[in-house]
Structure formats: structure tokens, C-alpha cells
Amino acid sequence: MKGFCEIQFMNRRSFLRNTSLLTAASTIAASNTLSASENKKPALKVAFLTDVHVKPNDTAEAGMRKAFKHVNALSSKPDFILNGGDAIMDAMAMDKEKTQAQWDVWNKILQEENRLPMHHIIGNHDAWGWQVKDESIKTDPLYDKGWAVKQHNMPNRYYSFEKKGWKFIILDSAQPNGGGYIARLDDQQFAWLEKELKDTATDQHICIASHIPIVSFCAAMFFDDHLPNGDWKLSRALLHVDARKITQLFTNHKNIRCCLSGHIHLQDVVEYKGIQYYCNGAVSGNWWGGAFKGFDPAYAMFQFGKDGSVKREMLRY
Secondary structure, three states: OHHHHHHHHHHHHHHHHHHHHHHHHHHHHHHHHHHHHHHHOEEEEEEEEOOOOEOOOHHHHHHHHHHHHHHHOOOOOOOEEEEOOOOEOOOOOOOHHHHHHHHHHHHHHHHHHOOOOEEEOOOHHHOEOOOOOOHHHHHOOOOEOHHHHHHOOOOOOOEEEEEOOEEEEEOOOEEEEOOEEEEOOOHHHHHHHHHHHHOOOOOOEEEEEOOOOOOOOHHHHOOOOOOOOOOOOOOOOOOOOOHHHHHHHHOOOOOEEEEEEOOOOOEEEEEEOOEEEEEEOOOOOOOOOOOEOOEOOOEEEEEEEOOOOEEEEEEOO
16 A cells, blocks of 8 residues: 555656646747747738829819828728839929929828828939939039929938838939939939848848839830840839849848839749749829829838848739
8 A cells, every 4th residue: 555655656757747747838839939020020010001192183183182191090000101212293204393293282181191201212303303304403402403402301312210120221223414414323322221130130130122124024014115136125214234243242231121212013923042022013104194004003011020021012092
């Protein structure tokens, strides 16, 4: 009987020890699961509204108003809005009075409909005077990107900022070119980008945003026809001509997670050398004429994860 009691006692002791170990293991497993789940939650949400192309016009004004009402009414609001450029219809060929009228509409609607923080990218149509024949305007401090920088209260035409563990690098991708424009970074800006990337901690996630795509498939789908010899028609105004140089730079920085753009009014996502490139349609669609090549007026909602993940949802407002 004594032996039986001893065996029972030992079994009970083993049971308690094993139970404690199981409980501890379960607690650790649950903690790890919770940490993994917590890590997958978005660090922040960003609404990317690009190519609004607003002007003093009933359709354009109503459309912009509706888009900003929509994003401000979301139950789960974004941390901020990123304006992808081409906020107004066009300043390249407009005089001062007509350009001011467009910015007045933009400001009025934002004041009435938007309560969310905003950051801005300069689009080619936001640059003033590139196609104006009066040479005297080139001495005006508002000429070129000066007006857009002042209008949006930007620190510079290209800049960076940080939010919840992510760094956002904003590029100025449209440069004047013989009365038109070309998609590239000027030398000063490229040198700045090199230093900005080098000075960023390797464990900090990076999102790069430009008005014109650096890498895009839909840039080749913009035109309906080909060149006479059958080659694709791919304009230097639709895709960065220095894309090889930029993407080569990116290969040295594994913490670049994505690049965002607008400009083409079409939507795509391309993965190239481990980076996701998103082209995000247009709020104005077909310049306020409905859908453009099957893509309705829309904006993008991005979720940026603590683990560096990026998810996009296109919202037709």
C-alpha cells in the first residue's frame, strides 16, 4: 500500500510538472502568435489621391468634392492623404490669372471637404509657365515649380518625412524639356536621393512616391497604336527615362518596399527586383469625361505594415 501511495505521489508530481510545462509552452506559443498577429497589423493607412485635375467647371468641382467627401467619411480613416500630383487641370500653358483660378477652386474644396492631413507631390501640370510664350515670366518666383511648392506649403520640390516607422521619400519627376517635359531626376535631386537612402537606417521601411512612374507596365498601354515599324510607343513623358539608373540604386537598399505613382490615369502593380511599383489611376478618370480605357475615377488606399508589407485597395468613390 505504501508503494502504491508513493507511485501515486510521483505520478501526481510528474503530472503537475508536465502540466506546468504545457501551460508555459501554450503561453509562449500564444504570445508568439499574438506578436506575429500584432506585427501584421498595418502601421498606418494612406489614401493616395492623384490626378484630380480640378478647374473652374461644374463637373470637375463636383467630382473633386465627392472624392474628398468619400475619403473623409470612411469609418477607418487614413493617417494622411498623399496627393500624387496634377492637382489642377493645367498650369503649363496658362497665364497667371487662369492658373490662380484653378488653385482657388482646389483650395476652396479642400477647405470645405477635407479634414485629413495631406502631403503633396508635384505633377507636370502643376508646374507654371513651361508652355507660355512670354519669356518674362521666367523671372517670376512662381515660375516652374515655385507656385506649387508655395501653394502646398512644401519644404522643397522633393523631400522626405517619417510616420510610424516608415520613411516616405517624395520625388519631383517631371522636368522641363523644350516646351514639354521629360520624366527624370535632375542631377541635384539624384545626389540628394542617394544620400537620403544611405542615411536611412537599414531596418526602416521606405516608400518612394513620384508623380510619373519609375517602373510601369501600363505606360506601354497609354497609346492606342504602335510606331510605324511596329514597336511599342513609349513616351519619355510617361515613364522615367532614368529608370535603369534609379532601379540600380535601389538594389543597394533592401528596405525599399514600394514605389507609388499616378500620371498615366491607368492602374497596375509591377514587382521588379523585389520592389512593388503601384500606378494608381486618377481621381479625374478620363479628365472628368468618365472612365479612361476601362478605369473608372478612383483613388488608392494603402496599408503599410509594421513588417514592411504593403497592400493596396482601389476605391471607386
